[in-house]
Amino acid sequence: MTFNRNILITGGAGFIGTNLIFYLLNSCSRDRLVVLDALTYAGNLENIKSLIDSGRISFVHTDLSDIKYLESIIRDYNITHVMHLAAESHVDRSVTSPIDFINSNITGTFNLLEAFRANWERSDLNTNWRFLHVSTDEVFGSLNSSESPFIETSPYQPNSPYAATKASSDHIVRAWHETYNLPVLITNCSNNYGPFQFPEKLIPLTINNILLGKVIPLYGNGKNIRDWLYVEDHCSALELILNSGVVGSRYCIGGNNEMQNYQIIKEICEIMDDKFETLHTKPSINLVKFVKDRPGHDFRYAINSEKLINELGWIPKVNIRQGLEKTVSWYTSNYDWINNITSIDFTKYISNQYGGIL
Ligand code: NAD
Ligand code: TYD
Numbered sequence: 248m249t250f251n252r253n254i255l256i257t258g259g260a261g262f263i264g265t266n267l268i269f270y271l272l273n274s275c276s277r278d279r280l281v282v283l284d285a286l287t288y289a290g291n292l293e294n295i296k297s298l299i300d301s302g303r304i305s306f307v308h309t310d311l312s313d314i315k316y317l318e319s320i321i322r323d324y325n326i327t328h329v330m331h332l333a334a335e336s337h338v339d340r341s342v343t344s345p346i347d348f349i350n351s352n353i354t355g356t357f358n359l360l361e362a363f364r365a366n367w368e369r370s371d372l373n374t375n376w377r378f379l380h381v382s383t384d385e386v387f388g389s390l391n392s393s394e395s396p397f398i399e400t401s402p403y404q405p406n407s408p409y410a411a412t413k414a415s416s417d418h419i420v421r422a423w424h425e426t427y428n429l430p431v432l433i434t435n436c437s438n439n440y441g442p443f444q445f446p447e448k449l450i451p452l453t454i455n456n457i458l459l460g461k462v463i464p465l466y467g468n469g470k471n472i473r474d475w476l477y478v479e480d481h482c483s484a485l486e487l488i489l490n491s492g493v494v495g496s497r498y499c500i501g502g503n504n505e506m507q508n509y510q511i512i513k514e515i516c517e518i519m520d521d522k523f524e525t526l527h528t529k530p531s532i533n534l535v536k537f538v539k540d541r542p543g544h545d546f547r548y549a550i551n552s553e554k555l556i557n558e559l560g561w562i563p564k565v566n567i568r569q570g571l572e573k574t575v576s577w578y579t580s581n582y583d584w585i586n587n588i589t590s591i592d593f594t595k596y597i598s599n600q601y602g603g604i605l
Pocket of ligand 1: 257260261262264285286287289290291312331335336383384435436437438439444
């Protein structure tokens, strides 16, 4: 088979990466997908094993710290496009172990850029090549309740170690375009949810704890706001931006769906209570326990996606109620998935001292 493009997807065994791979394969493209992942606690090879075994994707197990190996992979597969998702991604872990975030998110991004640049500079056929850097709205800091949602020109003001490392990597990627003319694209997306998300993040943690009859830890007063986006809609945006985005520019991606943490937990509890007649914890909302707040906890994130909608025609498809129902269905019918990742090494599963899964 002749491939149109050779796309390297980093972080492909993680939450968004796994969804992205299935999404791209379903969209019937004629691209070769090469997936790279270090398989940290958040990366699960089982997610994509059937695709590797059937030859639908190639998999490379390596850490972004190994620049020489990165160079050889990118050269050997003649990578023409990169979708860079690999990162340490959990804010609470960044509070307790920031060095992992510096290494993977900053140095790792630098190594990948340099490895890609070497191949790009070597080729005469590189006009349509792209490096898509997948980032977060958290780089813009926190909004108060009356401020307008973030847009592409919002100033950077990262507050957590996670956000600061993502902000640094955004700047490095942008600088590689300004300095070396590397054809980069940057995306800043709001909070994702959906299948395959590690159960240290709010939504899968809530579902899992309801199933286990465990406390649902709610940080602070539970009024912090996040703008939730179903992961498949994020994937459609990434594919569109890779194909049609203007080189050197940035796109904000959001769910247009702001909810307080208490509200979203309440909605999940209602869905779970309706779905399972025999839940002994009913009403599940009684499992909520207000716990000590996360240090530097950003109050509100919200994204204005008008640029992406108006310029590239992005259409998000899944509203929050549908998305939560799909997510609850997936977790409750794939309970082995959670069991496997949480039983392999329990110490890796424990994320933080501020509530988390403990
Ligand atoms: P995740 O933690 O579920 O997955 C990250 C993946 O990267 C894992 O498979 C892990 O093994 C791999 N990885 C980590 N460090 C690595 C390294 N040094 N070398 C190679 N592989 C490494 O994260 P996610 O939620 O899927 O997020 C993916 C990307 O999207 C991240 O860059 C994140 O900043 C960004 N993002 C996430 C969200 C969200 O809500 N989850 C929102 C906006 C942007
Ligand atoms: P999280 O899923 O960790 O994403 P992020 O910090 O990147 O936004 O958290 C989402 C929100 O939920 C955030 O305001 C923190 C809060 N939260 C809790 O209240 N309890 C929890 O156990 C977790 C993990 C998060």
